[in-house]
Amino acid sequence: MGEKLIVTPSPHIKSPRTVKGVMLGVVISLLPACVGAVVLFGMNALLILITSVVSAVVAEALWQRATKQEITVGDFSAVITGLLLAMTLPPGVPLYVPAVGSVFAIVIAKQIFGGLGSNFVNPALAGRAFVLAAWPMSVAGAWLNPLTHDAVSSPTPLAVLKGGGTNIPGLWDLLIGNRTGSLGETSIILLLLGGLFLLVTKIIDWRTPVGFLGTLFVGTWIFGKPGALFQGDGLSAILLGGAVLGAFFMATDYVTSPVTPKGRLIFGIGAGLVTLLIRLWGGYPEGVTYGILFMNLMTPIIDRFVVPKYYGYEHDARARKSAEGKR
Amino acid sequence: MVNLKRGSGGIAVPEKKELSSSAKIVDAGLPNELVLFLSQHTGAPASALVKAGDSVKRGQLVASTQGAVSAAVHAPTSGKVKAVEDRYHPVQGRLCQAIVLEPDGLNELDESVRPRASAVEDITKEDLVALAREIGLVGLGGAAFPTAVKLTPPPNKPIDTYLLNGIECEPYLTADDRIMVEEPHDVVFGFRALMKSAGVKRGIVCIEDNKPEAIEAMREAIKPFGELELAVVPTRYPRGGEKQLIQVVLGREVPPPPGLPLDVGVIVSNVGTAYAMAQAVQKGLPLVERIVTVTGEGVKTPCNFRSLIGTPVSYLIELAGGFSGPVGKVIMGGPMMGVSLKDLNAPIVKGTSGLVVLQRGQIKREKVLPCIKCGRCVEACPMGLLPVWIAACSDSGYLEDAEKYRAMDCIECGCCAYECPSKRPLVQSIKLAKNRITAKRRALAAKK
Numbered sequence: 001m002g003e004k005l006i007v008t009p010s011p012h013i014k015s016p017r018t019v020k021g022v023m024l025g026v027v028i029s030l031l032p033a034c035v036g037a038v039v040l041f042g043m044n045a046l047l048i049l050i051t052s053v054v055s056a057v058v059a060e061a062l063w064q065r066a067t068k069q070e071i072t073v074g075d076f077s078a079v080i081t082g083l084l085l086a087m088t089l090p091p092g093v094p095l096y097v098p099a100v101g102s103v104f105a106i107v108i109a110k111q112i113f114g115g116l117g118s119n120f121v122n123p124a125l126a127g128r129a130f131v132l133a134a135w136p137m138s139v140a141g142a143w144l145n146p147l148t149h150d151a152v153s154s155p156t157p158l159a160v161l162k163g164g165g166t167n168i169p170g171l172w173d174l175l176i177g178n179r180t181g182s183l184g185e186t187s188i189i190l191l192l193l194g195g196l197f198l199l200v201t202k203i204i205d206w207r208t209p210v211g212f213l214g215t216l217f218v219g220t221w222i223f224g225k226p227g228a229l230f231q232g233d234g235l236s237a238i239l240l241g242g243a244v245l246g247a248f249f250m251a252t253d254y255v256t257s258p259v260t261p262k263g264r265l266i267f268g269i270g271a272g273l274v275t276l277l278i279r280l281w282g283g284y285p286e287g288v289t290y291g292i293l294f295m296n297l298m299t300p301i302i303d304r305f306v307v308p309k310y311y312g313y314e315h316d317a318r319a320r321k322s323a324e325g326k327r
Numbered sequence: 328m329v330n331l332k333r334g335s336g337g338i339a340v341p342e343k344k345e346l347s348s349s350a351k352i353v354d355a356g357l358p359n360e361l362v363l364f365l366s367q368h369t370g371a372p373a374s375a376l377v378k379a380g381d382s383v384k385r386g387q388l389v390a391s392t393q394g395a396v397s398a399a400v401h402a403p404t405s406g407k408v409k410a411v412e413d414r415y416h417p418v419q420g421r422l423c424q425a426i427v428l429e430p431d432g433l434n435e436l437d438e439s440v441r442p443r444a445s446a447v448e449d450i451t452k453e454d455l456v457a458l459a460r461e462i463g464l465v466g467l468g469g470a471a472f473p474t475a476v477k478l479t480p481p482p483n484k485p486i487d488t489y490l491l492n493g494i495e496c497e498p499y500l501t502a503d504d505r506i507m508v509e510e511p512h513d514v515v516f517g518f519r520a521l522m523k524s525a526g527v528k529r530g531i532v533c534i535e536d537n538k539p540e541a542i543e544a545m546r547e548a549i550k551p552f553g554e555l556e557l558a559v560v561p562t563r564y565p566r567g568g569e570k571q572l573i574q575v576v577l578g579r580e581v582p583p584p585p586g587l588p589l590d591v592g593v594i595v596s597n598v599g600t601a602y603a604m605a606q607a608v609q610k611g612l613p614l615v616e617r618i619v620t621v622t623g624e625g626v627k628t629p630c631n632f633r634s635l636i637g638t639p640v641s642y643l644i645e646l647a648g649g650f651s652g653p654v655g656k657v658i659m660g661g662p663m664m665g666v667s668l669k670d671l672n673a674p675i676v677k678g679t680s681g682l683v684v685l686q687r688g689q690i691k692r693e694k695v696l697p698c699i700k701c702g703r704c705v706e707a708c709p710m711g712l713l714p715v716w717i718a719a720c721s722d723s724g725y726l727e728d729a730e731k732y733r734a735m736d737c738i739e740c741g742c743c744a745y746e747c748p749s750k751r752p753l754v755q756s757i758k759l760a761k762n763r764i765t766a767k768r769r770a771l772a773a774k775k
Contacts, residue, residue, distance in 0.1 A: 003654045006690050007669045009755045011741030012662040012683075013340065013498065017703075017748045019696050075696075117697035117749075205702075259702035259715055303716075310733055311335060311570065311710040312580045 019116075023076035025203045029194035030083050030249065036177060036187030040146040041091035045183045049086045052098035056082030059106040069115070077116050081105050084124035087184020087245060088289070089131075092142030092151055097135055101127040121296040122256050125289050132289075143180040155285070156180050158241045162285040164226075174239040185242040195248035204252040207261055211268025212247035212275075212291075213238050219276040243275065246288040256296040263299075263306040271295040329531055329558035332578035334571060336709035337563040338742045340498050340663070342537060347622040347629035348501045352509055354633050355619075355646055361428040361637030362414055362674035363389065363400050368471040370396030373463075375426055381408045386440035386613050389426055392460070398473045398677075399463035402428060403615035403635035405435040417640070417659050417673035418666055425674075428637065441611045447519045450608060455524035459604065462613035463677075467599035468492055468503075468567070469660055471678035474600055478525045480589040489527040490576060491518045493534040493541060493598040494560060494567030497661025500681040502618040503598045505631045507534070507541035511548035514598050517605030519552065525594055530555045533576055537562040564663060565740040569595040571709050583736050599680070619675055621647040625654050625684030634675060640682060641671040655690035658683040663741045696749040704743035704753060710736050714743035718753045721760035726767065729760040737761065 037045040060078040064071045073079075085101050105127030110119045132139045143152050154160075157168040157179055169179045177186030185191075198204040217234035224232015238244065247268070251257060257267050271291040278287025366372035373390035383389055383402040390400035409427040416423040443458060444450035450458075460475035480486055491514075495503040507514055515532075522530050532549060534542050536559050549555040558576045560566050569588055570581045572595060579591040588595055599617060606612045615636055622629035627648025634643060640657065644650065658665040659675070662683050675682075704714035713732055720729035734757055743753040 003650070003671075005654065005667070005669055005671075006656050006687075007667045008656075009752065009758075010662075010664050010666070010739075011745050011754065012656055012658050012665065012667060012685065013745065014691075014693070014750060015338075015746050015748070017746070018693075018750070019699060019748045022699075022701070022748055115697070117699045254699045254701040257700075259700050259705050259713065261702075261706065264702075307713060308705060308708075308711040309335070310583075310712065310736065311574070312583045312586060312736070 020075050022203055023080060025198065025201055026080050026249070027076055027083065029197045029203075030080070030087070032190040032193050033087065033184050033187050033245070034083065036190040037087065037091070037183040040177050040186060041144050041183050042149045044144065044149065045091050047095060048089060048091065048093065048098050048183060049083065051095045052086035052102050053079055053082030055099045055102035056085070056106050059103045060111065063107050063111045072116065075116065078106055081110070081123045081127070084249060085127045088124070088128045088182050088242060089139065090142040091144040091183040093138050097131050097138060100134070101131040104130045117255055119255055120299070121293055122250050122253050125250060125293050128289055129293060145180065146178050146186070152180055154180070158279075159285040161236070161240065162279070168236060168240065174236070181240075182242055185245045188239055188244055191244045191248065195244070198248065198252070204248070205261060205264050207265040208252045208257065208268040209247040211265045212251050212272040213243060215269045215272025216243055216276055219272065220280075223276075223280055237279070241279075241286045242288040246271070246292055251292050251295070256299060258299055258302045258306065260303070260306055260308055262308070263302045266302055266306060267295050267299065270298060329556050329576060331558065331560060331575055334563070334566060334575035334709070335711050336707055336742065337565060337571070338707045338745060340564045340745065342562070343499045344501055344504070344537065346499065346624075347620050347631055348504055350501075350505070350629060350631050352505050352618055352631045352633050355635070355638060355643060357404060357430045357432060357434070357635070358638050358642040359429070360409070360639065361403055361430065361635060362639070363402075363426040363428060363637045364414070364416055364674075364676055365390050365400060365424045365426070366416070366419070367400070367636070367676040367678065368398040368465040368473055370394070370398070370473055372424065373397060373400050375411050375424070377408045377411070377426060379408055379410045382406070383408060383428065384435045384437035386611070386615060387437040388439070388613075396473055396476050398465050399461065399613070400426070401463060401613040401615050402437070403637060404428075404430045405433050406430040415670055415673055417668055417670075418676060418678070420666070439611070440613070443608050443611055445609065447516065447523055447608070450520075452524055452526060455520055455608070458607050459524060462603075462607045464600065464603055464607070464614050465677050466597055467603065467617055467678065467680065468597035469664070469678050469680055471676070474521070474596065474604075477589070477594050477596070478521065480525070480594070484589045485592060486525055486527050486589060486594055487529060487592045488577060489518070489522045489525060489530045490572060490593060490595045491530060491532045491598055491601055492567060492569065492572060492595050493532060493538070493545065494572060495538070496535060496562070496564045496567035497663055497665075497680075498564075499622050499683045500620050500661050501622070502620045502631060502680045504538045504541050506602050506618050507538070507598055508544050510602060511544040513605040513609075514545070514601050515548045515552065515555070516609070517601030517603065518555070518596075520604050520608050521596055521601055522554070527594065528554055531558050531576060532556070533558045533560055533572055535560050535562045535566065565709055565738075565742065568709065568738055568740060570738065583733065614677060617677065617679070619643065619679055620681035621684075622681060623658075623684035624689060625650055625652070625657075625686045627651045636677055637674045639672055639674050640668060643675070643682060644671065644684065650684065651686065653687040654684060655687040656685045658685070663745065664739065693750040695751055698749055698751060701748060703746040703748065707742040707746045709740060709742060710738060712736060714753045714757065717760060718751065718756035721756040726760060726763055730764050734760045735764060
């Protein structure tokens with residue numbers, strides 16, 4: 001037996017799951033909502049999605065080339081960033097907005113800190129926060145009418161609510177996305193379909209979206225109506241704005257959320273709380289972006305203090321106590 | 328049936344037991360050479376009593392214990408001692424002293440091998456403990472801890488329950504499964520002998536639910552004995568680890584190292600150990616043979632062998648029909664915690680429950696990518712640890728932080744590394760931290 005043998009440390013078998021597979025799963029989960037966006041808002045939406053993804057991928061490749069690193073765009077993480085950024089933008093936004101936003105997301109928010117695994121805020125949301133500050137008028141105002149694709153000057157339903165109005169679309173329209181809003185946030189059914197896919201394939205933990213949306217629902221129900229408790233419209237709070245998109249696809253980003261199940265629940269609840277605070281008492285109609293970004297910054301602290309229950313320690317404490325008692 | 332408690336962590340792995348689970352145990356016969364390491368167990372190595380040229384008989388003591396935690400070694404067959412020399416130890420990965428025996432083919436029994444009792448009632452507790460020590464009995468599940476030490480807990484640690492571990496949670500391996508199916512009465516006999524020797528009144532036979540035949544066989548075999556119960560545990564790796572088993576069967580948690588099962592009133596022994604104990608009581612046979620599964624896609628006919636300790640790995644693989652194609656790895660033990668061998672002349676040792684041969688095509692060389700903090704390792708860890716942080720601290724040299732994250736509690740089961748989508752060698756990083764922390768503690772102790 002003169003065979004050459006492979007010698008490595010244990011374990012000698014590994015799960016078939018890979019980083020690329022996980023990222024591809026997220027891309028697949030986003031596709032229904034992207035298709036929905038194109039159906040609702042037309043070619044504009046498609047162009048924004050393409051511009052954003054291409055810009056993100058090219059930016060990552062160029063940056064890695066310029067800094068003499070291995071080019072890793074094949075892992076699909078830049079594709080996700082591009083898709084997510086595009087989905088948070090209004091369908092009428094000029095194309096330079098997603099282009100610049102993606103470059104910022106990839107280079108400033110992700111690569112400068114060390115690339116995949118080392119960034120501390122969600123790159124897509126950092127990109128959105130940047131373009132929102134850079135071009136407030138177009139990012140917060142370039143709304144299109146679904147299906148007719150006409151530019152509309154009226155505010156989004158969330159802004160209507162914020163202004164104290166009650167004239168918002170009906171439940172079915174909200175579910176299929178027949179309302180003005182960011183291009184990827186309106187098709188609730190398709191987003192939930194993608195979210196379900198991520199849950200079933202165990203790519204994401206249910207705790208984050210449940211904590212997020214649950215907090216938003218309960219909080220709005222309690223405090224949503226000025227001057228009266230327990231009369232707010234919790235359901236609309238979830239269906240309007242980017243809560244579903246954020247809760248399932250952004251708050252669940254591995255790199256920028258806690259590693260423990262308990263930590264992820266806290267992350268979800270925290271992001272829901274900040275969103276609620278901004279929506280009810282802040283200056284903006286929408287707070288999902290800042291809710292998640294804020295919790296991204298809290299993640300290292302959560303990871304430091306929220307640890308799992310170690311095996312064997314409860315008993316240890318009891319045993320020590322009883323041993324001390326005997327002494 | 329025992330009501331199970333909640334276990335923590337663990338993973339579902341492809342079981343691959345079907346390759347060898349219906350293969351009856353067959354005798355592996357006599358190889359040309361047997362290599363008996365003096366260190367096949369946890370604790371101090373035994374010291375050789377024979378020298379080159381000596382003739383020995385089957386069952387004859389060839390190396391005696393040194394110190395309290397040690398185990399004797401016996402000749403598995405009759406023959407001549409060729410040498411007492413350093414050989415490559417497959418598990419320890421370095422040269423270790425071994426007695427090399429050339430069988431004469433006669434298989435003559437030593438006069439010390441004589442039946443002790445035909446029923447557990449006919450032998451005293453003290454004689455049983457002495458017998459376990461005499462025959463060099465160690466835990467046959469893999470860790471090879473000297474059994475006699477377990478059987479004599481300090482008087483201030485009362486033991487209320489003895490668990491018989493028939494979980495066999497490592498993929499591929501079927502040695503324990505087969506012995507429960509084929510020799511359930513001997514296993515129960517040995518278990519009752521172990522319980523008597525430790526003075527324990529309650530015994531629970533624990534089997535994973537993927538072994539229905541073994542469950543039925545053992546259920547029948549324990550029927551006459553009121554003190555024995557059966558626990559059927561849902562299949563999940565690594566439930567066969569003693570800490571995990573105690574948690575899921577009894578709801579108790581063993582304190583962190585140096586905590587032992589006896590700190591929570593429990594002793595755990597493998598079914599193979601119980602079987603060996605039965606052989607010792609009934610026939611007086613020392614621990615000179617064991618059941619070894621030779622399996623994996625890489626061998627032609629996966630088998631379960633009754634093999635003499637010291638049999639070369641290459642001999643057993645030939646006996647299983649040889650390699651089925653280009654070979655990738657030959658693993659001593661299971662694929663999760665076993666050691667991949669570099670030399671097939673190495674012998675099996677007391678703790679070898681199986682040899683798993685993987686084909687070259689099954690071994691993927693996957694690139695190690697940066698950690699994406701997915702937290703899969705955290706959910707998988709049966710000890711409730713944070714492998715992600717322990718490994719990160721270890722990799723960047725922050726030993727104190729690794730220690731704070733309880734690196735020393737790691738049982739090296741491999742769940743974290745199995746699950747890691749970035750294919751990071753987490754177990755290796757954590758082991759490195761453990762070694763360095765141990766070295767640091769030793770250095771500190773030496774200073775004092």
